[in-house]
Amino acid sequence: MTLAPSFEIDPALAPILATVLDAVVVMTPEGLIGGWNECAEKIFGWSALEARGQVLADLIVPEQFREAHNQGLNRLAQGGTPQVLHRRIEITALRRDGHEFPIELSITEAQSSSGPAFIGFIRDISERRDAEAQIERQAFESRLMFEIANMASNSDSFESALRKALEAICQITGWPVGHAFVVPPGNPQLLSSSGIWVETETGLTDALREKTIATQFRSGVGLPGRILATGEPLWLTDTDTESNFPRKGSGFRGAFGFPLKQDGRVIAVLEFFSKAQSAPVPEILLTVRAIGEQVGRVFERKRTQDHQNLLLHELDHRVKNILSVVQAIAQQTFRRASSVEDAYGIFRGRLMAVAQAQDILVSQNVEGATLREIIDGALEGSGVSADRVTMDGPEVRVSGRNAVTISLAIHELCTNAFKYGALSVDDGSVTITWGIDDGQAKSFQFEWREQDGPPVVIPDRKGFGTSLLERGLAAELGGQIILSYAPEGVICSFTAPLQ
Amino acid sequence: METQPLLVVDDETLIRLDLVDVLEAGGFTVQDCADGSAALNYVDGSGHLCGLVTDINLGGKISGWEVARQGRKKFPNLAVVYITGDSASQWPFEGVPNSMVLQKPFADAQILNAVTTLMNQQSNQSNTE
Numbered sequence: 001m002t003l004a005p006s007f008e009i010d011p012a013l014a015p016i017l018a019t020v021l022d023a024v025v026v027m028t029p030e031g032l033i034g035g036w037n038e039c040a041e042k043i044f045g046w047s048a049l050e051a052r053g054q055v056l057a058d059l060i061v062p063e064q065f066r067e068a069h070n071q072g073l074n075r076l077a078q079g080g081t082p083q084v085l086h087r088r089i090e091i092t093a094l095r096r097d098g099h100e101f102p103i104e105l106s107i108t109e110a111q112s113s114s115g116p117a118f119i120g121f122i123r124d125i126s127e128r129r130d131a132e133a134q135i136e137r138q139a140f141e142s143r144l145m146f147e148i149a150n151m152a153s154n155s156d157s158f159e160s161a162l163r164k165a166l167e168a169i170c171q172i173t174g175w176p177v178g179h180a181f182v183v184p185p186g187n188p189q190l191l192s193s194s195g196i197w198v199e200t201e202t203g204l205t206d207a208l209r210e211k212t213i214a215t216q217f218r219s220g221v222g223l224p225g226r227i228l229a230t231g232e233p234l235w236l237t238d239t240d241t242e243s244n245f246p247r248k249g250s251g252f253r254g255a256f257g258f259p260l261k262q263d264g265r266v267i268a269v270l271e272f273f274s275k276a277q278s279a280p281v282p283e284i285l286l287t288v289r290a291i292g293e294q295v296g297r298v299f300e301r302k303r304t305q306d307h308q309n310l311l312l313h314e315l316d317h318r319v320k321n322i323l324s325v326v327q328a329i330a331q332q333t334f335r336r337a338s339s340v341e342d343a344y345g346i347f348r349g350r351l352m353a354v355a356q357a358q359d360i361l362v363s364q365n366v367e368g369a370t371l372r373e374i375i376d377g378a379l380e381g382s383g384v385s386a387d388r389v390t391m392d393g394p395e396v397r398v399s400g401r402n403a404v405t406i407s408l409a410i411h412e413l414c415t416n417a418f419k420y421g422a423l424s425v426d427d428g429s430v431t432i433t434w435g436i437d438d439g440q441a442k443s444f445q446f447e448w449r450e451q452d453g454p455p456v457v458i459p460d461r462k463g464f465g466t467s468l469l470e471r472g473l474a475a476e477l478g479g480q481i482i483l484s485y486a487p488e489g490v491i492c493s494f495t496a497p498l499q
Numbered sequence: 500m501e502t503q504p505l506l507v508v509d510d511e512t513l514i515r516l517d518l519v520d521v522l523e524a525g526g527f528t529v530q531d532c533a534d535g536s537a538a539l540n541y542v543d544g545s546g547h548l549c550g551l552v553t554d555i556n557l558g559g560k561i562s563g564w565e566v567a568r569q570g571r572k573k574f575p576n577l578a579v580v581y582i583t584g585d586s587a588s589q590w591p592f593e594g595v596p597n598s599m600v601l602q603k604p605f606a607d608a609q610i611l612n613a614v615t616t617l618m619n620q621q622s623n624q625s626n627t628e
Contacts (some may be wrong), residue, residue, distance in 0.1 A: 313585075320584040320603060321511065327604045328517035335520065401558070405512045464516075471519070472512035475533040 023122040027056050031073045034117055043124045045096030060093050062100050082118075085109055093122065102129045141287045144172060145294055152298040158306050159196060161299055165291075166198040166270060173284055176200040177208070177252065177273040181217065181224045183266055191217040191224050191269060208250035208273065215246045222246045223257050224269040231266055233258035233289045235280040254278025258288040262300035325354065325404070332464045349382065349415060350408060356381040357407035361400050371396040374403050375432060378410035384430075388423060393434035396444070402476060409473050412465030413448050413492060421490050422453030428489075442498040444479070450489035458485045503618065504547055507531040508538040508566055509554040509582070514603075518552060518582075518610065525611045535561025542570050550578040550614050555586040564593040571595045578617035580610065597621070 017024055017037045023044065026035030036051040044051070044060055051059060057066045076082055085107050093103045104123045109116060148168055152161035166178035178198040181191040193212055199205050215222065220229045222245055227234050235256040239245045245255075256278075257271035270288075329350050337343030356377040360369045372391065379389060398406060414423065422428030434446040459466070466483060469492060474481040479496025505527045509515040515531050522529045527550070532538040535557040542548065551570045553563035567579045579598035581590065582605070590600045597620065599613045 317585050324584065324603045325511060325513045328511075328513040331517050331607070332513070332520065401510070408513070467516055467520075468512070471531065472516050475515075475531065475537070476510075476512045478533075 021123075023120075023124075025051075025056070025060075025120040025122060027118045027120065029073070029076060029116055029118075031056055031070070033059065035119075040122070043095070043122070044093070062092050062094050065091065082107075082109065085118075090125065101126045137283050137286065140172075140283075141290050144168065144287060145291055148291060149295050149298045152295060152302055155302065158299060158303040159194065161302050162194055162268065162270075163196050163198065165295070165299075166196065166272075169270070169272065169288070169291075170198050170200075173272065175254075175272045175274050177205055179205075179208075179212070179271050179273075181269040181271070183228070183268060188265070189219045189228075191228055194268070204251075205273075208247060208252060211247040211250050223255055223271055227257050227259050227269045227271075228266050231259055231261065231264070233285050233292070235285060237279055238277040251275065256280070256284070256288075258285075258292045259296075260292050260299055261296040263297075267296060267300055267303070322354075322358075326351065329354070329408075336464060346415075350411060352381045353378055353408045353411035354404055357403045360407075361403055369398055369403055371398050371406070371434065374398055374406050375410055378407045379414065381407075382411050382414035382418075384414050384418075384423065388429050390429065390431045392432070393446075394436065396434065396436075405468070405473050405476055409465075409469055410448075412463075412468055413490075416463075416465055417450055417453070417490070420454075420457065420459075422450035425453055428453035436498065444494075444496045444498055446494040448490075448492040450491070453489055456485045456487055456490055502528045503549040504528045504530065504545070505550040505552060505614065506538065506541060506545075506548060506570070507552045508533075508535070508557065508563060510534055510556075510558040511554070514554070521607045521610055522552070522614065525614075527614070534559050535563070535566055538566045539569055542566070542573055545573075548574050548577060550580070550618060552580045552582065552610065552614065555581055555583040555589075562593075564589075567595050567598065576621040578614060578621055580613045580617065582610070 020037070021039060023040035023042075024035065024037040025033065025040050028034050033051050033054050033056050036046070036048040038048075040051070041047050046054075046059060057069050061069050072083060084105075088104055088106045090102065090104050092100045093105075094100055102125045104125050106121045108119050108121075110119055111117075148165045151164040151168065155161035155164060162180045162182075166180060170176065170178045176199065180194040180196045182194045184190060184192055197205050197209065217225045217228075219225055223234060223236060223239075226244065233256065236242050236245065236254070238253050239248060239255050240253055242248075252273035252275055254274035254277055255271060257269055259266040260268040260270065270292075330347060333347040333350060334340075334343045337346065357369075357374060360373050360377050371393065372395070375391065379386075417423040417428075417430060422430055429451055431449045431451065432447070433449075434444070437443045437445050462470075469481050469483060474494070477494075477496045479494055481492065481494045484491045484493070503526075505522055507515055507518045507522065507529055508531070509518060510533055512533065515533065519529045519531050530541060530545075532541055536559060538553070538557075539561060548570065551567055553566050555563040557563055557566075563581055563583075567577075567581070570577045571579065579595050581587075581594060581598060581600040582603055583600065584603045587600050587602055590598075594600065597617065599617060601609055601613060
């Protein structure tokens, strides 16, 4: 046991040293501890009694600095100039429990009756360092977040916003691979690959992509499924030892991911991979969590925008289509008409029939209108009073596309009946029947039958109505139409096979 | 003069009927189909076809692009005219060589002109070969 060297302190100073907020440590030229104030006891964990006489380097200098410390002492012993005197340096020190912590240190040299001594003033700067690190992290986080939000809102689609976010995070973390899953609208328990991959070299992710496509990531399954289930970032140090990682053996061992959220709802999961195992980096996890919470709404806005663009595009398509239909009707009508006045009346009637069908379609639910509604609308639009027509048939749904053609076909039959057929005389009537024939081959049957009209005359040329029925409707519905000009009344019968 | 059979494919009945009318009035023999698979069947069973006028989005799985590719495979001199409301931008990648695309709506003269121009080109080509 080394004897505690004594270093005499002016008794007037003693109470001050006991209360200062910095640790004051006195070291002899031999490197032994000669003085140790209350604050030193507190930050290092050794009492003055324990510390005095100990080799200072062993007690509070971290291993990696001991060599330099001893060399400094040797230089001093040989009459060299001390290098660390009279200035503040930042370094680390060792606590009793082995914990290394950052300190600010200044050393002065003093002479006393017992010889020279070195006095170290030491301040624990852990808190300051933590605060600095936090500020740095926040700055980094807000910069990254700003960049991603900026990129997202400047991207022309949700997909390109996702790609840019992946690229930014890969670049900043130095991880080689990023990929995004999206939560399909209407199915919050499922993830589907966006197909967006970021990789530092082509072909790097071939195996991983294959396994990604082959796996169904429901909530709770694998890295992305667990992120979807918890709504929290997740870090896997080594995917090889994970029990819940279905994509093992694809060349990547480190992985982390985080959710993009909108109003607490996960809308996408971003994941990143490294070839080697990788211990969690708390800063990255904190940052990506913040990104997921803050930036999600920018992405969601992008997605809504995409959807609106899609609807606009669809609307544009439909408008163009209906204009083409109107043009086709106009051409058909005016080409065949005997006079412009004549043509105008017919054209208006046909346009009404199309509009009628559109009306019914818009007012209906998604399943489409019923055949009866379409026929009712067409009869009404053609000015046929209900007491002239008998209708009988089960409920049959008609798709939007077919509704327009059927409406127009009924309109043509009505027009013809008004002009030449059963509706041209007071006593004439029409019977419309339809049904499903459950024979060997299931089929749909429809019949328009006129009765009590004037004797039927076979027309000498085929008009638009005939062409629409025989050529148009039959092909559209994949069936056969027979128009029969029986003397007692026109019969139009239609048969289509049902799958 | 030999007849020049044409195939018209459009799932929109009224437009299809109108095309048939216009082309028949122009002296062609016209067959029409309402969807892609019916069109492929027709091409498959046909012995002679000079021209194809097809819409691109045919509602089902088979597009007008596909119908034209199959048509050209069987009839190398097939004149192909695409008509579309919104898919014209894909024509450079999806269209067969020496084809034309007409944006809906179009005038009668445009479609007749397109079909006859292409047919003349094709027959000049096959004459020089």
